[in-house]
Amino acid sequence: MRLSNYFLPVLKENPSEAKIKSHQLMLRSGMVRQSASGIYSWLPLGLKVLKNIENIVRDEQNKAGAIELLMPTIQSADAWKESGRYDDYGKEMLRIKDRQDRDLLYGPTNEELITQIFRDNIKSYKNLPLLLYHIQWKFRDEIRPRFGVMRCREFLMKDTYSFDVNKQDAENSYKKMFLSYLKTFDRLDLKAIPMRADAGPIGGDLSHEFIILADTGESEVFLDKNLLDINIKKIDYDQNNIKNIMNKYENFYSATDEKHNIDQFNKLVDKKNQLHTRGIEVGHIFYFGDKYSKSLKAAINTKEGKNTYPQMGSYGIGVSRLPAAIIEAKYNNQYMKWPKSITPFKVTIINLGKKGDEVDKKSDDIYHILKNNNFDPLLDDLSDSPSSKFKNHDLIGIPFQIIIGSKMKKEEYEFKELGKNKIILSKNEIINRLKEIYESDQPS
């Protein structure tokens, strides 16, 4: 993409309403703009990041065997009245009336709707287990939206729902999602720590929060450093493997401040392994049994020909929160640098030449080559001063820059990874370098 044809409204100064780094950077780098309190437009750069995250989440759901569908944002209140949550959910639910005075709502979550779909279409144990998910905008009329897209009222969420014949199968589904979440966050280059949680308003008796570690996170967390070293990359979805990995996590102490027990912490964790830091909740999984299948009468036939209510769970990831969460986790007080898995552009070319000169032609040339190699390059072909270009490119956080100026010989290209020193490479070396970077498993 040529910057001259793009829409990237960057700000030199921090808008006064933005108080935390991710919010400031997302506004300044032209990723988002606020439309109302807790409601945001995603501008092109931000949307690319959001979509990249969404696709990783989707890919890992698919690998775990979940099936994607799409439910609407606006729901009829009927199912919510059946489950009893129309009254329970309170003011956080945005209620709407249509022209016929029917009760509608902007979905804050989808247990009722998915259970309804299940009820209308599945009658037999033979169709289970079933994991269904969608990635859709939700609305929760938060008491106090804040921190930009971190705590929004309108937000994009991946939510999966599991249906199983019995509790044991349901636990297997739960474990699959547990692993899927670890893999998802790992691909986003995040250290996510699963922590036992209260089930909250969704109800149920088994629940984990997934917390990513960030100094500026909202909640205090306490954990054993050993948790940071567990490698889940090579683990497949075999139930034994999953069980082992879950056991590993459960073996080490971790807790949010509400659940923290200082005596246990000191007893179970060596002083040198004790980590007290902050975190951001990016995922939450629940097993809640037949709470909804029963209240919505979604019964199925068992092998024995009897009726039973399927055991359910739900599993959420705050997709639109993640760009901000990643910035909070990755920001090093000087620059933000997108993980290579979600960077909006894989590489950016900083053209320091004038329109039509040799430097300009060289930039154009490498731009086309990178484009043909599917590296989705951004080319800064504006006529700004060099210093302003450098600043802007550092701001938007694309991890790799190619700088083309008159200082270099014809066959030489400056290649710079954000936060590291420039190196001089040839055209072919650049291609190979980028291939190496983007085709390897190593996070950048």
Add this chain to the structure above:
RNA sequence: CGGGGCAUAGCGCAGCCUGGUAGCGCAUCUGGUUUGGGACCAGAGGGUCGCAAGUUCGAAUCUUGCUGCCCCGACCA
């Protein structure tokens, strides 16, 4: 919802106390000079001062009401 704060050009702010019809920096546009870490000169455009009512000859400025936004707390992906 409780407590605090803010609202003046796209962004950051001054002006308000002491009323006289709006200004600065950045950004934008035009012309020229520049070009390796937020350049320079000259010129230009852009604001019913959040909304409404009141006081006054006169309101960005004083009064009242409303709305929006931000921060702290309870709640949450």
